[in-house]
Amino acid sequence: MxxxxxxxxxxxxxxxxxxxxxxxxxxxxxxxxxxxxxxxxxxxxxxxxxMGVECAGAAATASFVGGINYTSPQSYNTTNCYKGVVLDVQGYSSLYAQNPSGSVFPGRTTVDWADSLPALADPDHVAKCESTYVAADLFEKVGSSWVYKTSKESLGVWTPFFDGGFCAGPGVSFSSEMQAGKTYRISATARTHKSSSAATRKLHVESREPVKAPR
The missing domain is CATH 1.20.5 (Single alpha-helices involved in coiled-coils or other helix-helix interfaces)
Structure with missing residues (x-):
């Protein structure tokens, strides 16, 4: 049992x-x-x-010759380039593709935050500032195709200053990656934070000549 x-x-x-x-x-x-x-x-x-390489197949938001000077609206979205703007520049100028001796900054094309930023009086201003986000992809035209070259991204930085501080908005730049005479595409986005669900914000893209050191 x-x-x-x-x-x-x-x-x-x-x-x-x-x-x-x-x-x-x-x-x-x-x-x-x-x-x-x-x-x-x-x-x-x-x-x-x-965004990424799919932006190569998107229609251009705007096209330029020599250099870019463009400010986006606050809200944007492009088919095949999610929450991005697509900017083409033909015959990139040697003005922006040089880095002479003694320059503080080389010739370059910058992608910068161009919207309002958190201020000292705003709740959670440091966190909100350091969440602001800019990203850009660079393509080069080779034959009839856009060839992906590189991507860059940046976050805002809260900078303490005496009894307060300020928010330095995010931005990226392409310098040696872009050569005179060639045709390029930049796809770019600015958002309140680094997320696909984040709201877009204004951005400014501009080709700039080198900045020489003061004498």
């Missing part, structure tokens, strides 16, 4: 262990599915956030 009970007990225990193991497998499988879903969601969000 005791043996019977022990065997039944062992059988019950074994069944319980198997059930627990199966339940554990089910939980693990569910966790793995959730993890895969999270990874897919993150990949999609990252792809939307960074």
């Amino acid at each position: 005791n043996t019977y009970r022990i065997v039944n007990g062992l059988g019950f225990v074994c069944f319980g262990v198997v059930a627990i193991a199966l339940a554990g497998c089910a939980v693990d499988a569910a966790d793995e599915d959730a993890l895969v879903d999270d990874v897919v969601d993150e990949d999609v969000a990252d792809a939307e956030q960074a």
Whole structure:
């Protein structure tokens, strides 16, 4: 009788262990599915956030010759270039593609935040400032195709100053990456934070001559 009970007990225990193991497998499988879903969601969000190579297939928001000078509206979105503006420049000028000796800044094309920024009196001004975001992708025209060259991104910086401080908005620039006589495309975005769901903000793109050091 005791043996019977022990065997039944062992059988019950074994069944319980198997059930627990199966339940554990089910939980693990569910966790793995959730993890895969999270990874897919993150990949999609990252792809939307960074704009990326898909902007090569977008229609230009504006086109220029020699250099760029463009200020966006606050809200924008371009087909094939999520929450971005697309700017083409033909025959990039040597004025912006040089870095003479003694220059403080080389010739370059800058992409800068051009909207309002958090002030000292604003709640959470430091966090809001340091969340402001600018990103840009650079393409070069080779034959009839746009060839991706590089991407840059930047966040705002809160700068303490005596009893207060100010927000230095984000910005990036392309200098040695752009050569005279060539045709380029810059896709760019400015957002309240680095996320695909963030609202767009005004940005300014400008080709600039080198800045010489004062004598």
